[in-house]
């Protein structure tokens with residue numbers, strides 16, 4: 531149920547919200563999505579539009595357009611609790627060890643979920659300064675995992691976060707991670723502006 535969120539001024543680059551179940555999502559992934567999406571009803575949680583640009587540029591974790599082959603995910607944010615939760619299904623193009631997900635693909639989702647969570651406390655744009663991951667168990671290709679991130683501390687432009695990744699049923703911890711995101715200074719933002727689409731979406 532991808533939905534066109536809005537189209538850029540230059541028509542060839544539309545922004546499409548992919549953070550919705552599609553036919554490539556397993557029943558497990560869909561069930562967890564609907565559980566998480568139910569949390570948006572009372573306003574505590576917000577579903578983050580997971581955009582796909584259809585022009586030349588692609589958000590890395592949205593850049594495989596064959597449904598189900600890459601990252602299939604939706605992220606939900608809880609501003610009051612400074613948390614983010616993500617349900618992610620890893621497609622077959624993300625293989626690392628045979629039949630298991632590449633550690634860099636898991637790192638991508640940890641970076642994205644914690645980076646999205648950092649929007650709870652940081653303004654403007656921020657970049658990952660540090661990302662540390664403990665890989666506890668291999669992640670099966672095609673499986674669904676849940677990412678749970680929270681802000682632990684904010685010091686001015688710095689946000690320190692932690693996260694862990696569990697199996698779909700929550701019974702197994704697959705990874706844990708910490709990160710530091712640094713908000714761009716005014717001066718950096720000025721320099722970065724030329725790279726930002728006017729109605730840039732943060733995924």
Ligand SMILES: CCCCCCCC(=O)SCCNC(=O)CCNC(=O)[C@H](O)C(C)(C)COP(=O)(O)OP(=O)(O)OC[C@H]1O[C@@H](n2cnc3c(N)ncnc32)[C@H](O)[C@@H]1OP(=O)(O)O
Pocket residue numbers: 641642643645646656657658659660688710712713714715718732733
């Ligand atoms: C949409 C949300 C999802 C986003 C997911 C994707 C996120 C990404 O992939 S971002 C891409 C990967 N990251 C990068 O390319 C960042 C490259 N690094 C940089 O640009 C810069 O080092 C940057 C912006 C992080 C910090 O630089 P700068 O703004 O000059 O600040 P700087 O003064 O060096 O550091 C600011 C503070 O952070 C601290 N800091 C910076 N890096 C580190 C680090 N690696 N470890 C610990 N502390 C650090 C500094 O010590 C300083 O602390 P304090 O203010 O207490 O003195």
